[in-house]
Amino acid sequence: MTHVGIDLTQFVTDPYTSGIQRVLQYLAREWPIDQIPCDFVVPVGDEFLLLGAEQAAGLIDSAFGAQGADEVRRAVGLGVAALAEESPRVRQSGLLAMYSSWLLPEVSYLPNVLDRLELFRQTMPVAMIGYDALPMTDPANYRFTPGTAAQVSEYFRMLAAADAVVCISEFSRDAILRRLRRAASARTEVAHPGGDHLSVAHKEVADGSSDRPVRFLRVGTLEARKRPVEIIRAFQQARQEGINAELQFVGAPSASDRGINAALSQACQQDSNMSWIQAASDEVVHRAFLDSDVFLSFGIEGYGIPVLESIRRATPVLYGGVQPAGDLMQGSGSRNAGGDSHELLVAMFHRFAVFSEAQALNSEVAPQAVPRWRDFTHAVARASVG
Numbered sequence: 293m294t295h296v297g298i299d300l301t302q303f304v305t306d307p308y309t310s311g312i313q314r315v316l317q318y319l320a321r322e323w324p325i326d327q328i329p330c331d332f333v334v335p336v337g338d339e340f341l342l343l344g345a346e347q348a349a350g351l352i353d354s355a356f357g358a359q360g361a362d363e364v365r366r367a368v369g370l371g372v373a374a375l376a377e378e379s380p381r382v383r384q385s386g387l388l389a390m391y392s393s394w395l396l397p398e399v400s401y402l403p404n405v406l407d408r409l410e411l412f413r414q415t416m417p418v419a420m421i422g423y424d425a426l427p428m429t430d431p432a433n434y435r436f437t438p439g440t441a442a443q444v445s446e447y448f449r450m451l452a453a454a455d456a457v458v459c460i461s462e463f464s465r466d467a468i469l470r471r472l473r474r475a476a477s478a479r480t481e482v483a484h485p486g487g488d489h490l491s492v493a494h495k496e497v498a499d500g501s502s503d504r505p506v507r508f509l510r511v512g513t514l515e516a517r518k519r520p521v522e523i524i525r526a527f528q529q530a531r532q533e534g535i536n537a538e539l540q541f542v543g544a545p546s547a548s549d550r551g552i553n554a555a556l557s558q559a560c561q562q563d564s565n566m567s568w569i570q571a572a573s574d575e576v577v578h579r580a581f582l583d584s585d586v587f588l589s590f591g592i593e594g595y596g597i598p599v600l601e602s603i604r605r606a607t608p609v610l611y612g613g614v615q616p617a618g619d620l621m622q623g624s625g626s627r628n629a630g631g632d633s634h635e636l637l638v639a640m641f642h643r644f645a646v647f648s649e650a651q652a653l654n655s656e657v658a659p660q661a662v663p664r665w666r667d668f669t670h671a672v673a674r675a676s677v678g
Contacts (some may be wrong), residue, residue, distance in 0.1 A: 294677045296330040297391040299408070300348065302400035304334050307355045307368040310513070313397055313424060315460075315485055315668075319397055320349035322669035328677055331390075334372060335404075339381040348374060359573050383629065384408065393417045395656045395676045396450075399424075401443040409419035409450055419676040420451055422459035422480075424594030428471040448472055456675040458483050460595040481675055484620060486665030487600025494661075495582050495606050505538045505565060506645045509584035509607070511577060511598050514546040514553065519591035519613070519632050521552055524559045524566075526637030531563060533638075535645035541568045542580050581605040585650040589615055590632040599626060600662045607652035610640060624658040 303316055323330055323345045331505040332348035334341040343351070351371045358367040382390070394412040396405065396419070412418055426448070451457060452472040456479040460467035465482050468474050506526070514520045520541065527539045548554040560566045569576060581587070587602035596617035599609050603625035611618035612632040622628060629640045644650055 294392050295390060296328060296393050296395055296673070296676045297387060297412075298330055298348075298395045298397060299405060300332050300334050300343075300351075300397075301405045301408075302398040302402060303352065303355075304368055304372055305402060307364050308361065309356050309358075309364060311485070311595070313352065313355060314489065314597060315421065316397055317349065318489065319353045319484065319669050319672060320352055322666045323671055324673050328673045330395075330673075333387065336372065336381065339383055340387060341379045341381050343373055343375060343379055347379065354575070358538060360571055363438075370376045372445045380652060388412065388415060391416060393419065393676050395421075396454075397421050397672075398673060399447065399533070401440055401447050401515050402444075402490065402536070403443055406443060406446045406450060408494035409454075410446075413450075413455070417455040417676075417678045418450075419456040419458065419672075420454045421672065422451060422457045422464045422468050424460075424464065426471050429467050429592075440520070455479065455678065456481070458672050460485055461618050463498065463614055464594050471491065479675060479678075481671065482616075483566070483668045483671035485595060485597055485600075485667045485668050486662040487597065487604050487662035488664050489603040490601055493578075493582060493605040497507050503536075505536045506647060506650050507584040508539045508586050508641070508644075509542070509580055509587055509602075510540070510588045511542045511580065511602075512604060513542060513543050514541070514549075514556065514590075516546075516549055516552065517592040518589075520546075520634060521555050522634060522637060523588060524555055526634055527566065527604050527641055528559060529638050530641035530645070531565065533642070535641055537641060537645040538565045538567075540566070542572050542577055542582070578605065581607045585647075586610055586644055586653060589618055589626075590629075590637070593617065603657055603662055604659045605659055606654075606659065608650075608657050610644065610653070612636065613641075620663070621661065622663040623656060625656055625677070627653060627656070 324344050331342040333463045354367040354371045355364045360363040393416050396409055459482050462482055498597045554570050560568050584607055587607050589596055589599050590613050592614040596615055597619035602609050609626035610629045612629040618626045630636050
């Protein structure tokens with residue numbers, strides 16, 4: 293019988309809560325265990341714990357229930373320690389004998405993860421999930437620690453060589469095929485991550501006669517490819533030209549470009565209609581969506597789960613650039629602003645800082661139309677067994 297091993301080494305080594313970890317969470321919650329048996333494999337010393345889907349979901353949930361990087365690491369560490377008392381464990385040689393296929397569900401540059409993937413590839417089909425932009429398509433997003441080039445190269449080599457790759461978007465698939473030169477004949481599929489981890493929210497649409505500012509929101513990491521500085525500069529110009537609007541960023545500081553953090557901090561000091569929340573709980577994020585009129589998603593996204601989260605929270609989306617989730621939800625809650633140039637961003641702020649325009653966007657929101665996690669996870673499960 294087919295039996296899939298799912299490697300969670302990267303998650304327990306460096307746990308955090310982003311789109312990739314949301315994928316892990318719903319792989320565990322929605323895996324079709326009755327059709328395709330699996331274990332979620334977690335390293336403990338020289339051995340590996342074999343977790344059932346429910347156990348793995350609980351471990352990953354603990355990360356999303358914590359706040360701040362230190363608390364997330366502590367929660368996951370305590371979770372692994374507790375599971376070690378009750379779960380079977382084997383050595384790596386035992387893993388080779390147990391499984392008929394192997395899945396790496398995260399991006400990982402860890403040598404032990406990559407060595408294991410290569411070792412298993414010699415005896416069984418291996419599958420990976422293809423995420424995001426690549427260093428060749430967006431180099432500013434990748435600032436690798438000196439001395440890690442070999443591991444980074446190995447990860448992308450494996451992405452090109454894996455028996456099956458499930459990509460989160462057509463953009464991701466095309467980049468992997470073209471830039472990594474993955475063989476056209478190799479199994480390379482697209483499955484869209486879901487947005488139904490959030491319940492559908494309802495909120496009252498503001499009275500069009502209101503004199504309060506229209507509220508724009510941007511949630512996510514402050515990476516150059518997501519155009520935070522360009523959004524800031526365009527908003528500043530539109531404000532100088534008279535728009536009545538607010539702009540809020542919610543997200544951790546950039547780890548790759550401190551200039552972005554400085555630009556946003558300075559802009560918030562100069563204009564009280566701009567704000568930045570750096571360490572937000574789920575409740576704070578939820579409230580930010582409900583209190584906003586328009587969500588912004590610009591630049592390059594491998595997919596864009598926050599677009600789906602915004603629509604589930606009844607907040608329409610304006611997007612521009614490479615935005616797969618925005619394109620997917622076009623007409624059902626998202627609208628293409630035409631691009632992400634300075635001129636187009638300024639024009640966007642002028643147009644939608646008018647309540648009637650923001651309300652027109654709101655009328656298009658269709659929360660039930662977002663993709664489902666069950667469909668994504670079942671596609672990954674099918675690809676994992678060949």
